[in-house]
Amino acid sequence: xxxEFGKVFVFLSVAVVFVIIAIIAARFxxxxxxTHEKMLTYECGENPIGTPWVKFNIRFYVVALIFLxxxxxxxxxxxxxxxxxxxGIGGFLVGAIFLFMLGLGMAYEWRKGDLEWxxxxxxxxxxxxxxxxxxxxxxx
Amino acid sequence: xxYDFFFKLTNSNFLADLIQSLLPLFIFILxxxxxxxxxxxxxxxxxxxxxxxxRVGYHGILQTVADILKLVQKEDIIPTLxxxxxxxxxxxxxxxxxxxxxxxxxxxxAFIGSNIDLGIIFIIAASGFVVAGILxxxxxxxxxxxxxxxxxxxAQIISYEIPTVLVVLSVIMITGTTNLLTxxxxxxxxxxxxxxFGGPVMGIAKFIFIPIMIINFVIIYISTLAEVNRTPFxxxxxxxxLVSGYHTEYSGMKFAMFFLSEYANMFxxxxxxxxxxxxxxxxxxxxxxxxxxxxxxxxxxxFFWFTAKxxxxxxVQMWLRWTLPRLRVDQLMALCWKYLIPxxxxxxxxxxxxxxx
Numbered sequence: 104x105x106x107e108f109g110k111v112f113v114f115l116s117v118a119v120v121f122v123i124i125a126i127i128a129a130r131f132x133x134x135x136x137x138t139h140e141k142m143l144t145y146e147c148g149e150n151p152i153g154t155p156w157v158k159f160n161i162r163f164y165v166v167a168l169i170f171l172x173x174x175x176x177x178x179x180x181x182x183x184x185x186x187x188x189x190x191g192i193g194g195f196l197v198g199a200i201f202l203f204m205l206g207l208g209m210a211y212e213w214r215k216g217d218l219e220w221x222x223x224x225x226x227x228x229x230x231x232x233x234x235x236x237x238x239x240x241x242x243x
Numbered sequence: 244x245x246y247d248f249f250f251k252l253t254n255s256n257f258l259a260d261l262i263q264s265l266l267p268l269f270i271f272i273l274x275x276x277x278x279x280x281x282x283x284x285x286x287x288x289x290x291x292x293x294x295x296x297x298r299v300g301y302h303g304i305l306q307t308v309a310d311i312l313k314l315v316q317k318e319d320i321i322p323t324l325x326x327x328x329x330x331x332x333x334x335x336x337x338x339x340x341x342x343x344x345x346x347x348x349x350x351x352x353a354f355i356g357s358n359i360d361l362g363i364i365f366i367i368a369a370s371g372f373v374v375a376g377i378l379x380x381x382x383x384x385x386x387x388x389x390x391x392x393x394x395x396x397x398a399q400i401i402s403y404e405i406p407t408v409l410v411v412l413s414v415i416m417i418t419g420t421t422n423l424l425t426x427x428x429x430x431x432x433x434x435x436x437x438x439x440f441g442g443p444v445m446g447i448a449k450f451i452f453i454p455i456m457i458i459n460f461v462i463i464y465i466s467t468l469a470e471v472n473r474t475p476f477x478x479x480x481x482x483x484x485l486v487s488g489y490h491t492e493y494s495g496m497k498f499a500m501f502f503l504s505e506y507a508n509m510f511x512x513x514x515x516x517x518x519x520x521x522x523x524x525x526x527x528x529x530x531x532x533x534x535x536x537x538x539x540x541x542x543x544x545x546f547f548w549f550t551a552k553x554x555x556x557x558x559v560q561m562w563l564r565w566t567l568p569r570l571r572v573d574q575l576m577a578l579c580w581k582y583l584i585p586x587x588x589x590x591x592x593x594x595x596x597x598x599x600x
Contacts, residue, residue, distance in 0.1 A: 110246075110357035111346045111365070113264045118342035121268060122335045122500050129315050129496035142323040144386050145491060151324075155387040163398050166576070170401040173584075177408045181364060184415045188598060195599040199592060206588060218580040220573035 165217055176205055245354050264356060267345040276506040280307045283561050290565040311499070319495040322385065329383035333376050334493070334500040340372025341504040344511040349423045351524045351545035362423035363411055366515060367404065370470065373508070374400050377489050380501075384492035392488030395572065396472055396479035402579045403469040403476075409587035410463040413594045414519050417442050417452070427523030437522040448597050455590050460520045462583050462590075464556075467512035469579070471505070474564040478572055513556030517549065524549040 144151045180198065187194035212218055245266070249259035281296070281304065288295030296303030321330055344366045346356040359365055374397050381393020415421055417438070418429055430437050439460050441452030469476035472488075480488035490501045517523060524545035532540035570578070 107357045107359045110260055110264065111343065111359065113260045114346040114356055115339055115343055117261070117264045117268065118339040119335055121342075122338045125500065126319075126334075126496045129319070132315055133495055134316075134318050136318065137320070141318075141320055144322050144324055144384075145486070146387065147486065151386075155385060155390045156382075159390075159394060163394050166398045166402060169580075170405065173405045174408075177405070177412065180412055181415070181421075184412050185419060185421070187416075187595070188419065192599050195595050198595060202588065202592060209584075213581070218576065220576045 162220060169212065169217065172208070173205075176201075244358075264346070266354075267348075267350075267356060268342065271350075272342070272345070272503070272507050272510075275510055276503050277307045277311075279506050279509070279557060280310070282558075286558065286561045287565055290562075314495065314499045317495040317498075319497060320492075322492055324385040325492065326383035326385065329379050330492075331497075333380035333383060334497045334504075336376030336379060337373055338500050338504040338507075340369055340376060341507040341511060343369035343372065344515075345507070347423060348511065348514050349427050349518060349523055350549050351542040352424070352428070353542035354546060355424055358422070358424050360420075360422045363415075363421050363426070363515070363519070366511070367408060367411065370400075370404070370508075373504070380493070381489040384489070386492050388485040388487075388491045389489050392479045392485045392491070396489060399472065399476060399479060399575060400470050402576065403466040403583075406462050406466040406579065406583040406587045407470065409584065409591055410459045410466075411519065413455075413459055413587070413591050414438055414442075416591070416594050416598060417444065423518055423523070427518060427525060430522040431525050433529070434522065434527040437520065437525070439520040451597055452594070455593060456520070458586065459590055460516070462587055463519070464516055466579070466583060467516060468560060468563070469575070471508045471512055471560075473509070473560050475567040475570050476575060477569060478575065481569060509557055509560060510553050513553045513560070514549070516556055517552035521552050 180201070183194075183198045183201075187198055190197075246259055246263050249262045250256065253259055253262070284306070285295045285303075296306040299305040299309045321327060346369075347359055347362045347365050349355040349362075377396050377400075378393050381389045381391075381396075384390070414426075418426055420426055420429075429443050432443075434440065436443050439456050441449040441456055444452060472479045479485075485491070490498055493501060526544060526548045530541050530544050532538060532544060
């Protein structure tokens with residue numbers, strides 16, 4: 104008797120073998136007449152200029168980072184979601200505090216403009232320009 | 244279970260397992276893809292007041308078969324500048340990722356590939372394979388369109404995974420299980436026991452759950468739509484700007500594999516939504532098998548209901564494709580991070596509070 108994850112492994116093997124067999128089987132039917140033009144990178148008929156393997160937009164990196172934070176949080180919440188009912192209101196509060204702190208983190212990201220796709224205007228901390236009013240009611 | 248049936252038939256663990264893991268592929272995915280491609284073309288044609296394919300067979304029903312015959316005969320081109328090993332591995336990974344999800348989908352009470360306790364979490368994890376495959380395909384093609392498409396696709400899939408998981412988490416909190424078979428069994432009875440109507444909860448809590456679960460249903464439907472890169476969220480394969488996204492350079496059988504896994508994914512996400520919120524394989528009106536006392540009929544009816552729910556959601560996906568315009572990339576990210584995730588967070592907290600009170 105296979106364990107249940109063993110069956111999953113058989114599924115994975117079937118998927119991999121199916122793709123490989125399909126590609127190899129097609130090799131016997133399809134033609135193979137490569138020419139220089141056919142093997143060029145396809146850019147709508149134009150000759151490709153430069154390589155696409157260049158530095159990419161940093162936005163994708165930031166999105167991946169934020170995703171990583173949230174995904175780790177979710178992984179931590181799954182066991183909590185399965186057992187918190189057994190601990191009553193205290194069990195719920197533990198998760199709620201955790202979620203609240205995450206919400207704070209997300210509010211920070213939002214305020215900093217990291218959820219914006221278009222690069223936001225940087226808000227620098229500045230000193231106040233106008234003179235501070237001195238309270239004069241002490242004299243009375 | 245279907246595994247025990249094949250075990251009695253072949254008297255071998257390995258053969259029984261092999262047969263049952265081939266079943267979803269040959270009795271489900273391939274016929275479904277044949278049907279869905281034609282269905283999509285017909286739906287889009289009729290929505291635009293056209294007829295669609297009409298020549299091959301009666302009203303074009305054999306069109307997809309003809310397309311596949313054509314696709315098999317196409318030359319398999321690997322560009323000289325491409326990274327060959329990665330270029331060849333990518334279709335395998337993408338198809339494996341979408342097929343793995345079918346291992347844990349409960350088609351009926353007797354037909355589930357592998358009854359693992361972590362069912363729904365496993366399906367979400369398996370979809371991570373697809374992201375890796377897509378990135379690999381885009382990077383190895385050495386083509387600007389492919390790379391752009393792959394990057395957008397990856398960013399979109401991982402972003403929309405968060406609302407999906409948060410909604411799944413709220414379902415787990417109500418039911419207390421991640422096993423999809425148990426989850427479907429809990430929604431038995433009639434349609435008011437489905438999770439979209441609050442699930443098998445009694446009393447006043449159920450009435451509070453109904454609006455929350457309907458909102459959750461909308462959130463998970465939107466985000467699964469984005470995860471399979473369907474229109475409103477199809478900037479990864481936007482035909483008018485990137486030729487066809489990450490599989491621009493693929494041709495022949497490798498392209499067919501990407502295509503197949505795309506359609507398999509469309510059904511897989513619809514099946515997840517149906518299994519979590521619409522009672523899985525449960526019938527909304529009761530079974531004929533119970534009525535006539537024929538017990539072997541019930542799993543077949545359940546299979547019918549599950550497929551019907553899945554195909555209905557696939558139809559809604561096609562419907563949306565011709566109804567909504569494509570979202571811009573900043574709107575896409577704003578929808579996910581500024582609307583769906585905060586709403587899902589609040590729903591999670593409300594559900595937690597109600598279930599402990």
